[in-house]
Amino acid sequence: MNIRDIAKKTGVSVATVSRFLDPQKKDLVRAETREKIDRIIRKYHYSPNRTAQALSRQINNTIGMVTPLSPDVVKSPYFEGLIAGIIEGIGPLAYDLKWIMIRNEDREYCNLHEILREHSVDGLIFLTWRLSTNLVDEVQHRTDVPAVLINDYSPSVRCSIVYCENRSGVKKICSHLTSKGYKRIGMLKGPEYISLDARERFSAFKSSGKKMGFRVRDPFLYECPRFEEEAGYQTMKLWVDKGNLPDAIFCANDGLAIGAIRALNESKIKVPKDIAIVGYDDSPRNETTNPPLTSVRQPLEAMGKAAVETLVKLVSKEAKGAIRLKFEPELIVRESA
Amino acid sequence: MNIRDIAKKTGVSVATVSRFLDPQKKDLVRAETREKIDRIIRKYHYSPNRTAQALSRQINNTIGMVTPLSPDVVKSPYFEGLIAGIIEGIGPLAYDLKWIMIRNEDREYCNLHEILREHSVDGLIFLTWRLSTNLVDEVQHRTDVPAVLINDYSPSVRCSIVYCENRSGVKKICSHLTSKGYKRIGMLKGPEYISLDARERFSAFKSSGKKMGFRVRDPFLYECPRFEEEAGYQTMKLWVDKGNLPDAIFCANDGLAIGAIRALNESKIKVPKDIAIVGYDDSPRNETTNPPLTSVRQPLEAMGKAAVETLVKLVSKEAKGAIRLKFEPELIVRESA
């Protein structure tokens, strides 16, 4: 059953059926004709072929959600939050969602247009965009492709981007700690050579120290090789062995914080009595850690939703150029600090 | 840049370029010609338009993952596991993945073909398939559309289905409990009028009782209105008030079990010392509940993976008819029983 069959059975031209199918043009069709077409369409359960419509209209009405290819993606609270927001955002829209997974070994895309063409989508949301050097380069320079990045903001990026500032989150943590009277504050840093976030969080920590009057000094700074619980555990172990512990430690993410707490517990150092611990990212499990972890939450769902709304504006030419949306992180105070 | 531009610039016909693009037919093209085309394609970063290919080939090389439209989907460990498996399964394949979200208020699809056409996909994986009465009906009768259901198996289903048997999981629970010497075993049931799973788990519980020699009697059976922690909590409260508690309780899912434990704790009844508790589904949080919850795990990732592999066989006509894959649940013994 295609549009020609319907036209034939109704005794009209395909153009008329096509108009009937388009809500914008439906009332160009005479009421009587509309009824006839309607009857036939229902009778045969006809529905238009979206692929043909897409080719003809030169728009797929589909957006692509780009992630690395890894089953872990859905298990990360970070992606979960964003995806939940994307689902919410796309719900009321007439767009479809394609999940584009990019594996490292893939030949590198040289060009965002290629991704659009090769996957039949009109725009892209990058849940994480440092996927390959070519792509990073593209994103820094292109503004003519509808694409929205999420987080990992840097001023040189020319694409549209939705992000949550590290700087502001770190400031909130530091002022919370100082207001509680902590003066000797250390940091368990993330892997700086890998992650922009790690660098930014440390840099914000330093400037907060200056502003709020606590000293940021080497014996109170340890860097972890990865953003994971185990790395936090090992590094904290080391720190405990060296001795000279501060009164409070800001950990560059929750995983590190949880690992650190485990290491401290093993050495009979109590959190928060002997030492206060703060994390970053606010994973759901922070509520059930022991003690529950104070952390900073990014409004992931709102960000995911904003990303699709922004992208759709770009795709539909309702907006153009690079749109930058900044979100505020929120301090969630629990028992660890 | 389209195939005609490339053909013109290379000085060959579009047919030749098209052959060059098709790995199957590439060597029909003379080596010399191949080189010329290759050069031009690279120069202009040409890549074929997938929509046009799809229309022409009459296949989209895309499968649809069907879920209800709700942000909660990604937050459920059940869907997470399945989706992780689907990602894993689709990784090595040349198929794209479209996420088709169906909202209740939608006009009901009368026909699986409609979903395929309206979303440009070749086949469907239903993560949950009791989405509307029409669809349920379709699924019971159709075998001519590539579609794979996951769980909620019933013999009357004619579609392909990947499932994990409730019966076998419940048996494992009951034999674990009897082997530990429990004789007075009760059940916190799920909402039977809503869920096939709830009915099956109870029915399996009854027959296990017969086989293994424990009595299944009314005062030890309570039904919860929903499959949620709060429902488990409230119902267990009630049970405690009525008195007459068994030595062990099988809860129809983990949420109910966790709620029940909370209610028991509040009444100073210790788990597992005073009463043993078993859940079902094995959510990741079972490891960190207090006490860690004994439960039954479905191999969700393997099931998701099998679903896409099966679907792709169906789509590519490598297989046909209804394929039924049964998976075995696994008992995970922790401290609660």
Added chain:
DNA sequence: CTGAAAGCGCTTACAG
């Protein structure tokens, strides 16, 4: 209000 015809960007028998 309606229809004939060109076009979207590919693929694929068919002929050479």
Added chain:
DNA sequence: CTGAAAGCGCTTACAG
């Protein structure tokens, strides 16, 4: 080994 032409199922000026 290559090309001309029809076809996939729609949409959309254009003409009436």
